[in-house]
Amino acid sequence: MNLSRLFLFIICIASARAQSPINLIPQPVSILPQNGIFTLNKKTTIQYNQAEGRAVADILSQQLNRPTGFGLVAKSGQTGTIQLNLTSTPDAQLGQEGYRLDVSAKGVLITANRPAGLFYGIQTLTQLLPKEIEGKDAATRTWTLPAVKITDYPRFGWRGIMLDVSRHFFTKDEVKQYIDQLAKLKFNTFHWHLTDDNGWRIEIKSLPRLTEVGAWRVARSGHYGDLAEPKPGEPATYGGFYTQNDIREVVAYAQARNVTIVPEIDVPGHSMAALAAYPELSCTKAAVSVNPGTPFSEWYGNGTFKMKVENTLNPSDEKVYDFLDKVFTEVAALFPNPYIHVGGDECYKGYWAQNPGCQALMKQLNLRHVEDLQGYFMGRVEKILMAKGKKLLGWDEILEGGISSGATVMSWRGIKGGIEAAQAGHNVVMTPSTFAYLDYVQGDPTIEPPIYAALRTRTSYGYEPVPDGVDAKYILGGQGNLWTEQIPTLRYAEYMTYPRGWALAEVFWSPKEVKNWPNFVQRMETHFERADVAKINYSRAIYDAIIKTTKNGDKLRLELEGEIPGLDIYYTIDDTMPDQFSTRYTQPIDLPDGPITLRTITYRSGKPIGHLITLSRDALQKRAR
Incomplete structure (x- = not known):
């Protein structure tokens, strides 16, 4: 412009x-x-x-x-x-x-x-x-x-939102309701994450155990990732799946609203639900259960991890490719769009390294590293898809083992994978967790139910999908992703989607030159009112104070700010409740020594508008950078 x-x-x-x-x-x-x-x-x-x-x-x-x-x-x-x-x-x-x-x-x-x-x-x-x-x-x-x-007219041709229905099952009517909301915001792509460790959600008639077994797990309540293992003989009653007629109905509903549905069948990792149904497709061939949210992996903080339970398909077993051919034959017939998303993310290769068949295949292919087996696997999968007239789409890990020039990459681990893919001539959908992961906490972590990372609406709105130095012709567009480990209902899915989904709608549709955060805030607040009328849930975390601490010599320095313009922030450190007559924050302060507690709340036009946030000195100390 x-x-x-x-x-x-x-x-x-x-x-x-x-x-x-x-x-x-x-x-x-x-x-x-x-x-x-x-x-x-x-x-x-x-x-x-x-x-x-x-x-x-x-x-x-x-x-x-x-x-x-x-x-x-x-x-x-x-x-x-x-x-x-x-x-x-x-x-x-x-x-x-x-x-x-x-x-x-x-x-x-x-x-x-x-x-x-x-x-x-x-x-x-x-x-x-x-x-x-x-x-x-x-x-x-x-x-x-x-x-x-x-x-x-839109800036990008791919304007998407992903909904994970594996961790928690959403009925076809709930999915249609969610799609309807997205279509009104001019999103045109619904990425349907249909399979994972925690549930297989699509009927495959030639492989009935995928839904007879893989769609169900034992019922558990509590924080996902800390739940108890299934007990011997405990019935698996929690879950569900979509029949092929359900899929056709949802696809037709989306098409009428100019929304393309991209299905995801996540392989070769994240396959525990499939292996619960067909354990012979794994390396160990050991019986596993559909995971109900137990701590089945160990993460080491640097992006590496170890699986305690096998959740990967065996790339050296020809029966795996026969299985995938059956799956993708039926999936391809249900979804008219050109893409099938095949996952490819977070594939643990420890079981491959110990498997004689995988080692023999590596020797046959002259591969030095077990990681390269994923490239072989994805190459086989892409041939299956091409035979059915479909294009392969996967998370950015598919770059690690080498992929064909026709594969499309979804960059989620920041923007690095998207840059590498575009520079190699691949089409890219930008969906970095740092800007587009809608399951992240959107306000202060002491207010929101806990999860491992945070993402504010202002950050999502500030995203630029075309990185510097990248030819824009390779950037198809962008997408927000809603993983549902901690999201059991549609009402809460809405809460986590909005207003960040509104921000991303504008990032993907509108000219970047006209983006203006204060102006967007004004429009966003009118959409709060419209959402109230529509009975659509949303977060009001934008009204809460942002609390930061740093070290200033031997003192702990407190910094407060508002996410949106026009907020007055009041605070106390004397064990009293703050209101508009308390100390108004104007500049960073050095906190006094001792067991103080910070309490802070935001006001606008003389009325309280944000949550009361309370942090002990220890909690403030842990935030210091």
Whole structure:
């Protein structure tokens, strides 16, 4: 974007603020506020000019009818007060997913090259309406839209969110509900993590034990990773799976909302659920159970680890490839998109190193390192996928053993793998844990349920998917990942997704030049209100104080800051409860010696808005860098 275009955008935003509250997420490419408003009423008509636009028009009428009660019916035609038009000659600026939205006092016109563009146009249209449009029940109010001209199209073609349904099973209706939320934010890819150590969730008719055994584990409550082993004879009652008809239903639902589903079958590691069903596919051939969340591995802090229980397929056993051929034959038939994600991450190779068959295969292939067997394994898997017309997609570990030029890499261990893959000519989806892992704690770890890392919304919003020195043509886009070890319900999945998912929606859709954190915060807070109406859960951690400590000689120095503008931070260290009459934080302070306790809370406009956070001196000491 050149300077003149950026200046125009700023003027448009300023004008929008002055005339009407236009608070869209993700931010469009161009917004030109106009004079006047359009009022939606029972006489409003919805029409589409080409048959391909009918499905989108029907979705719009459904979105509008439930909260308004108007009973609008979409029809073919060119005179609707809400008119959806597909171009007869493609508009090069809009591409496959862009749209133009023109709202005036007379009506609404949405123009696009493809139905996907119309779909994204109606999502923007809905966001222009009052927040009650998000409700599930009819509301009595005036339904107005500000007059505006919007031109919009995405920065990246891959805008994704991954949901892990292995650690905890989510029903097909819950998955559809989650997809519906993502589609409204203009995400177009749903990465469905269907298999792992803790459950196999997809029916494979030629291998029935995968769901008869692999989809179920013993029930456990408590913190994931610390749970007890299954007892002898204990029934496995917790879990579930999707039938192939379930899969088809969800795929069709997603397609209607312009969301592509990418299935993941995680191999050769993370395969304990498969091995519980077919233990002969492992090196030891020992019986294992679907893991309920026990501490089955040891991590050493430098990225290396050891598995206490075997969870890897045997790369030297031809029966493994026969098994995978059956699995991918059925998976490929269910998902029309070109990709199948094959995992490839965190594959422990200790059992391979001790296996005679693996050692013989290494000798045959003239491999010096057992790690190189994964490259051989992935090469075999890619051939299986290619025979079914599919492309291989995997986590960045697939680079370590060597992969073909046609493989696509998902970079999760920071951005390093994505840079290496792009420089080697691979297509890349950027999903680094440091910016895009939605299972990470999003506020102070003393407030949030514990997990091993933290990620604030401001950090996610600040992400730039194209690293310096990398040709942007290899960066397909980006994705947020929601691993569910600690997420047992859809309600909590929403809490962990938003508002970070809103931030990533803007990172992947909007021009990077117009990103502005204070402006996003303003729009985000209006979406809190809309989410309340929609009964969608979200985190309010952005209102909490950020607490840091450093060493200043022999003193412990305290630093407090707010994640968003406009917060006042008050604190006490005298064992009293803080309020707006306590000490207001203005600059770093050296804490006095002794067994003090910090208590801090945020206010805005004279009212408490954040959580009370309480930290002992020992806890503060542990945070010191």
